Amino acid sequence: MSDNTPSKMYDAAMKLKSEGNLEGCVDALKQILEVEPNHVQTHMALGVHQQKLGRLEEAIHHAKMVTELEPNDAFSFTQLSVIYQRCGKIFEAEDAMAKAREIQGTPKQH
Secondary structure, three states: OOOOOOHHHHHHHHHHHHHOOHHHHHHHHHHHHHHHOOHHHHHHHHHHHHHHOEEEOHHHHHHHHHHHHHHOHHHHHHHHHHHHHHHOOOOHHHHHHHHHHHHHHOOOOO
């Protein structure tokens, strides 16, 4: 079995993160997208890690990709909402959370 499968590559990237090498982790995650551009788990991780590194537009891009790839997954929109919040985009965060609630069937809060 090849070590170049997205799953093996993702595991290697997460090992870099656990060792404290967030930059290396992000670089490794980007390599996964060269092999499989729609790898949802990778986009999720890049959204979180890019935000932690202060790369806000890149973080938002990856979080949005997750919602495009998984449009019926409430968690995807919740994650997008959190990233928007951390990036200071409150209105966008509220819209993303409203979408998550809509998918879950939870009434909007007033």
